[in-house]
Amino acid sequence: MSNPLLAARGLVKAHGPTPALRGASIEVAAGEVVAVTGPSGSGKSTLLHCLAGILRPDIGTVEYDGQRLDLLPEKRLSELRRTEFGVVFQFGQLIPELTAADNVALPLLLAGTPRPAARERAGEWLERFGVRDREGRRPGEMSGGEAQRVALARAMATGPRVVFADEPTGALDSLAGEQVMTALVRTARESGTAVLLVTHDDQVAAYADREVALRDGAVPGDGSPSTVSAALLAGEAAR
Template sequence: MTSTHPAPAAGGSPLVASALTKVYGTAQATTHALAGVSLTVQPGESLAIMGPSGSGKTTLLHCLAGITTPSSGAVLWRGEDVTTLSDARRTVLRRNDFGFVFQSGQLLPELPAVENAALPLMLAGTARAEATAVAARWLAHLGLAGMEQRRPGELSGGQAQRVAIARALVGSPGVVFADEPTGALDQSTGAEVLDVLTHATSASGAALVIVTHDAGVARHCSRTVTMRDGRISGEFRAPGTQAAAAATGGVAQTVPTPPATGAGGVR
């Protein structure tokens, strides 16, 4: 089955936010969660958004991903302003063009790992056998060969997050959004998961946007922006494309080219 959206590649579309604001409350008591944020995320780039609680970092991620509609401003993706799309169109966008990794993984407990990873493809209309075949290749690629039939309760926290990463990448999204993806993991396991996440997204050509309060997590990314009071307060670019070794005191894990999708052409 041929996908309705192209696989990301170098030189693909950037994700561009322009003058985003988000205001909550009433005229008598308002909260400016975002106060004019402009940001561009390039294909293959890994971006960390840092800031204390209440700084606006999660609101920014939700606006970039089409989960929340900003009060004003634009989010441009592949020639469309995400903020003006209907709810139905944004749902399709999140399913086909964007991938998500959450702090708790949010896997369905009754499904085995391979079906959890295959969900985006099956929801997009891919036959179950074909979708699970692609998902199985991703699981093997991420070090979970032989665990395809294990349910989330039979996996460690790090293994479950790898399944979540496979789910995020199985449909070849243009952007992967991760909200505190290692917040529920110990430091060592979290570093391993971050290595997998950053390398796998980069190798697939997808951009990666991570929200975190942890500087150690941010050091895995090629660029970091800091937020305070709904505004971008600073920016730092890592000297190399991968800073995981510096963050962990070791050598960043090398992840090979993502698995081929096979004769079915699912991307």
């Protein structure tokens, strides 16, 4: 890939004494949907969090649009997550006291959008994800699939260049999961948004343009350090 929008190279990350990433590398092009798969404990979520700037790697680099994401100050990272990144977690993480419309409008308000315009755009995104009729309901008054589609609308409302989705269907039944993935991929393609999707489900991974399999914190065959040498690096980084 000549000019990836997002690229991680040789990532090593340890959680205390436990290595999570052992030299993982990945590239994502603009507008591409990439699924990161692998068994539980393989480092999928840690990789996503490093790419989204939520975690900093102990060793290795993360580049976004030509800039070193892993070296940016926290203020700039927070700005990117508000304006150019969208993040969706397994359980949506909607604010329970807010209605669906207010949840979607919140990142727009934080970015400085006037309240009337934020509310109007929130309604438009809820409509695109098929949950406009739930705009006045709070998360506890919606099904899991409806709440997750509201979370997707919130992630897309600011017009992000990249959406990071961490097991977005993991808490849903198969029908709701299919609806969520169909809505996410369709909307991302319409918007030209790149999607980095973490999943252990082959059916969910099938929605992606490309699958990257993570094993023991590395991507086999991508030139990552060996498990032994990367584990030593992780141990050094954790000290």
